[in-house]
Amino acid sequence: MSRKQLTLALVIGFVTAICIGLLMGILASRAISNTTYNHTAYLVGSVYSQHPDLEESLIQGLNHPKTERSQLGDEILNKYGYTQRLFFGENLWASITHSLWVWGLLFLLFTVTLCGFTRKKRVRIHELTNYLSSINRRQEGVMHRVQEDEFSLLEDEMYKTVVELRQTRETALKERQSLADNLADIAHQLKTPITSVFLMTELLLDSNRDREELLYVEKIHGQMTRLEHLVSTLLTLSRLDAGTLEMRQEPINVFEMLTSASEPLEKVIGQKRQTLILQSEPTLFYCGDWYWSVEALINLIKNCSEHTPEGGAISLSYEQNPIFTKIVVEDSGEGFVMEDIPRLFERFYKGRNAHKNSVGIGLAMAKSIIDKQKGTIRAENRPEGGARFIVKMYTR
Numbered sequence: 199m200s201r202k203q204l205t206l207a208l209v210i211g212f213v214t215a216i217c218i219g220l221l222m223g224i225l226a227s228r229a230i231s232n233t234t235y236n237h238t239a240y241l242v243g244s245v246y247s248q249h250p251d252l253e254e255s256l257i258q259g260l261n262h263p264k265t266e267r268s269q270l271g272d273e274i275l276n277k278y279g280y281t282q283r284l285f286f287g288e289n290l291w292a293s294i295t296h297s298l299w300v301w302g303l304l305f306l307l308f309t310v311t312l313c314g315f316t317r318k319k320r321v322r323i324h325e326l327t328n329y330l331s332s333i334n335r336r337q338e339g340v341m342h343r344v345q346e347d348e349f350s351l352l353e354d355e356m357y358k359t360v361v362e363l364r365q366t367r368e369t370a371l372k373e374r375q376s377l378a379d380n381l382a383d384i385a386h387q388l389k390t391p392i393t394s395v396f397l398m399t400e401l402l403l404d405s406n407r408d409r410e411e412l413l414y415v416e417k418i419h420g421q422m423t424r425l426e427h428l429v430s431t432l433l434t435l436s437r438l439d440a441g442t443l444e445m446r447q448e449p450i451n452v453f454e455m456l457t458s459a460s461e462p463l464e465k466v467i468g469q470k471r472q473t474l475i476l477q478s479e480p481t482l483f484y485c486g487d488w489y490w491s492v493e494a495l496i497n498l499i500k501n502c503s504e505h506t507p508e509g510g511a512i513s514l515s516y517e518q519n520p521i522f523t524k525i526v527v528e529d530s531g532e533g534f535v536m537e538d539i540p541r542l543f544e545r546f547y548k549g550r551n552a553h554k555n556s557v558g559i560g561l562a563m564a565k566s567i568i569d570k571q572k573g574t575i576r577a578e579n580r581p582e583g584g585a586r587f588i589v590k591m592y593t594r
Contacts, residue, residue, distance in 0.1 A: 218304060322349045326356065333360050378440030385433040392429065396422045431559050434493075435545070438566045445487040445570050447594075452482045452516045452523065459495035460514065467503055473511040482516060484523040484591045486571045494567040495527070497560040498587045502529035505551060505585060521593060522573075528586040533579040542577050 326349065399419040403412065437443040453476075460467075460474055467474055502512045506529040516525045534542065538549035543565040546558040561577075568575045573591040580586050 319349075326353065329356070330360075333364075375440050378436040378442070381436035382433055385429050385436070388429050389426075392422060392426050396426060428557055428559070431557075431563055435559065435563055435566065438563075438570060443490075443570065445490060447485050448488060449483045450486050450488050450491060452484065452525065453478055455488065455491055456495060456514045456516070456525070459492045460499055462496060463499055463503060466500075467512065470503065470506070470508045470510075472503060472506055472509065475511060475513040477515040482518045482523060484518070485594060486573075486591055490567045491571070494564040494589075495525070497564040498527045498589075501560060502527055502531070502585060502587075504556070505529060505531040507531060522590040523593075525589040525591070526586060527589070528580055528584055530584045533583060533585050534577060536579075539577055539579075543575070 396419070399415055399422060402415045403419060407415065434443070456476055460476065464474075499512065499514070506512060510530040512527070512529045514525075514527055516523065518524070532551060535550045538547075538551075541547045542549065543561050544558075545562040547562075548556055548558045552558070565575050568589060568591075571591065572594070573589060575587060575589045578586050578588070
């Protein structure tokens with residue numbers, strides 16, 4: 199409320215209070231006058247009916263009251279129990295009755311005014327709320343202002359903020375798209391020489407070389423494989439950031455998806471003599487993208503394998519309820535350092551127990567893929583030892 203409106207409201211309130219006071223005074227005076235007149239009329243009529251010759255004396259007493267006669271009358275009234283308290287009680291009830299009528303009408307007027315004002319405020323708040331809701335849904339919201347009110351300043355500031363945020367968002371999206379395009383271009387440019395070097399190392403491995411030369415070629419081949427995976431992951435992350443990676447919605451058999459995710463890692467798991475335990479029952483489905491779900495689970499299983507010692511075990515299990523499908527990937531390794539858990543899914547973050555060849559983007563990519571499918575992922579330590587990843591894909 200502006201200062202002008204506040205001043206106007208105070209003036210109106212003051213004038214209203216004076217008018218109410220005058221009205222109550224008039225009504226109270228009227229009630230007392232009526233009671234006094236009725237008593238006087240009754241008294242005059244009673245005396246006149248018994249003594250008609252006293253008419254002039256009665257009228258003279260009403261027009262010219264004398265103190266000594268008032269005292270004499272007071273003594274006579276008190277003698278028969280007619281005190282001032284008796285007359286006060288009668289006048290009091292009359293005054294109270296009229297006052298209650300005045301205050302009842304005033305309360306009704308105040309209630310109607312307050313309800314109208316409250317309804318007007320509620321309508322304005324509803325309009326502003328709908329406007330913000332439409333903006334949050336990325337729809338074009340419009341506010342129709344009929345007249346200036348106490349919400350007008352808030353409305354102006356909201357509109358300015360929304361316009362500024364929309365411009366900032368558009369700028370950020372353009373910059374992010376530009377960055378993603380640049381990363382994609384770099385990745386594609388790198389893929390050609392990487393593929394060439396990769397093929398050359400395979401040819402060298404197949405050639406007749408002495409053992410020492412082959413050892414160096416194998417190392418180069420391993421590093422090129424790692425570099426190829428890194429470039430592919432960066433390209434995927436850039437597409438996720440730019441929002442150009444579309445996720446399909448199709449029924450996914452959880453067991454078949456976990457089987458496909460573990461197959462590329464069978465050789466690595468077998469070399470470390472690790473045991474992969476995969477739950478096969480019951481048959482459950484959830485809606486998501488098959489290819490990218492497999493990609494996310496590959497990174498989780500690979501992380502567990504890297505942090506599980508030789509002869510350890512990796513377990514894949516799942517369950518379902520009406521709200522979500524839960525997939526659990528856990529190992530029998532040493533688990534996470536507690537300080538690392540909040541940052542495990544940050545890009546390029548390497549925890550204290552990270553593998554020596556880890557870059558720190560596998561878990562970040564897995565989380566981005568799961569988030570893109572409206573799922574969640576969290577990491578924790580098993581009570582009996584080892585790490586655990588819990589993925590929840592929610593029912594839509």
